[in-house]
Amino acid sequence: GEIIFFDCGEGTQRRMVEAHIGFRRRTKMFISHLHGDHVLGLPGLIQSMTLLQRDRPLHIYGPEGLAAFIQAFSSVLGGPGFTVKICEISSEGIVFQGSEYDVMAVEADHDGPSWSYVLAEHPRPGRFHPGKARALGVPEGPLWGRLQHGEDVELRDGRIVKSRDVVDAPRGGLKIVYSGDTRPTEGLLEAASGADVLIHEATFDDSLACKADENRHSTVTQAAEVAKEAGVGTLVLTHISSRYPDASVLLEEAVKVFPNTIIAEDLLELELPLDELQ
Known part of the structure; x- marks a missing residue:
């Protein structure tokens, strides 16, 4: 699975160890602002990820100045030994769009550039009813999967079974x-x-x-x-x-x-x- 951080204060990597969260997993970070209690976990975490030979990119989103901060401690500590992709946010709106969820930044009222974040999952498929599918003659297998994902399917006898006949409306x-x-x-x-x-x-x-x-x-x-x-x-x-x-x-x-x-x-x-x- 993926790890999503909102801010990265001191002690973050220690808590990751205690929670048995791996340092090499797919990870995104959304930094609200550049005060120490929200970002001073980054130097140690990135160093640990380097020592543990992380090979996946680390995606970090945050306010303007984030890249300079990471560059500053990296120039002294060395590294990182993997790709760090930084996205500095300058205006409200969607900052990440994925296949399963989006993240939106909303301007906060604090010292310096500051952001609040909204993580919104995409609608999930409605509940699939195997009994209805069997009653309509749909054989268990790939056709069920296609129906679950909203696709109408054609049976061997030429009949068309519509997804809405066997799947409830999408859930938020x-x-x-x-x-x-x-x-x-x-x-x-x-x-x-x-x-x-x-x-x-x-x-x-x-x-x-x-x-x-x-x-x-x-x-x-x-x-x-x-x-x-x-x-x-x-x-x-x-x-x-x-x-x-x-x-x-x-x-x-x-x-x-x-x-x-x-x-x-x-x-x-x-x-x-x-x-x-x-």
């Missing part, structure tokens, strides 16, 4: 939104509409709303209000200030506005169910 793909560091914005609110998961920064509690605004961050209640108004499935609060050794106080504030809220922590795993399993 998953949608995951990552805020990066930002004050609440209309652009992020619109982009998060209907998301399955919104990963939103919540640096401060509500008593520090003025400090949050000054530093271009969000409070926990502001993040929860975005989740509620956008109608997301789950809110994951992240980028919690170190002033909160116990983040439960933030969770208490958030659930008053948006009950389905959790606090991000290292090695947290979320299982995102599809509407219907085939």
